[in-house]
Amino acid sequence: MLKYYNFNLKKYNAYRLSSVCAKAIFPENEEEIIQIYRNNPDKKIILLGNGNNIILSKEYYDALFIILNNCFDRVEINGTEIIAQSGCTMLHLSELALENSLSGFEVFYDIPSSVGGAVFMNAGASGEEIKNLVVKVRYFDLDDFQIKEITRVEIGFEYRNSFFQKNNNKLVLKTWFKLSEGKPEIIKAKMDDIKQKRWAKQPREFPNCGSVFKRPSERFVGPMIDELGLKGFTIGGAQISQKHSGFIVNINNATGKDILSIIKKVQKQVKKKYGVDLEVEQRII
Template sequence: MEVFENYDLTSHNSYKIKASCRRAFFPSSESDFLSIYQSHPDSKKVILGGGYNIILSKPYYDEDFILLNEGFANVKVTDGHIMEVEAGANTIRLSELAWEHGLTGMEIFYDIPSSLGGAVVMNAGASGEEIKDILTKVRYLDLADLKVREIKKEDIGFEYRNSFFQKNVDKIVLKAWLQLAVGDKAAIKEKMDRVKEARWAKQPKEFPNAGSVFKRPPGFYVGQMIEELGLKGFSVGGAKVSEKHGGFIINHASATGADILELINIVKHKVHSKFGVELEVEQRVI
């Protein structure tokens, strides 16, 4: 396991907000996780996967950060169609690996940047498909007693962009099992390419961003409401509502976390005043 003092977090968040932390751990095994919590029981800790759905609100954190990357991203394909995946694995790579094995079920995650752990915690998905649709069970570290446990999908309480793990932050996802199906490789690749093309057509991939900012409220489209308010292109500091799609905020000029949060609050206020809708932020504020 690697450990760094005064670690720069800029490359570990997709908004590319400049921030740093007191100490950063890069675990490569379950025993590393246990060691961190056993050796440093009194320090506050923040766990980041790919850093794709977060807003770093401060320029410096006195907390310890546990960062998951390719060092905790082992994948095994068993029984021909089950993927056993460590939490740090990237969902884009998983969709490519599924295609290489002729397995269908991961296509929608092609070009959704996320760690597998993060995808489970927030029940990531798009176009009506979610990670819960292919998940069978999760292995996690319970910080209440530092025991490793497993939980079946039906006991995780998945909701739209929510789960048992999001509500219980002392339960840390270590590994998940995904049940896929054998499919036609050409059809799988065609869907992957279609998914990617559709996203690039509407999402501001050319600027640092963290995906959709708000959950979709029942009966409304966030981007449409923001566009009707004339807020596309509206900015606070270095943060701007994307001119490509109103549901995204981009870092167009060295935005700080405070810039992004202020812009979010302005958008929420204006949407509520005009439409009576209380927008809920999808991204995790740290």
């Protein structure tokens, strides 16, 4: 279990925002995570996976960050079932599935999310959602300091939402996924096609956290922003992507405040012109 003080989180959030926390700990197993919470009852603790769907709104956090990326990431494969700790990335999981001729994770290939983050928000792409592959989840309940398990049905997945978003005191530790047998060449071809299409449409050349807003029922977000003339709009080092208006990118040492300022402007103008309330998909910390 590695510990650091006055730790810069820049490498651990997809926007590459330079935010410092008072203390950061990298646990390797469930026992160490429980120990951290027991030893710090009065300390603000923030759990961080791959940092892909978060906005660090402060430049300094007087808090303890538990970082799961590159440490709490073990994977087991039993037939068509894959069991993964929360710090494992969906990229790595997709590659492991391919190596074992298992189909189901193709659409999540090249999505820079951790398993915990994907389950937390019910990640999805191309009409598919992570909920369709989940069997059950093992989690740590901060209310009574017990480790529990919950089935997919009990989780109550919704569009970009889950039991865990509604209960921030329940921490995803491990997830069981059920895949299906497939031909490696077909799985690989689908993964390559998905990656190519994403790189063609999305601003992968700049740090970003994917789609900023949840898709409203009325209209697509990108076209509304385009029609408002906001494509390329910049505040500080943050910019509405010139490649895809549904993304905000860090073009020059952006801060969380820069990103939040753009979000507020877009929400205000979209509400004024279209009467649509845009809900932020990313988690603001």
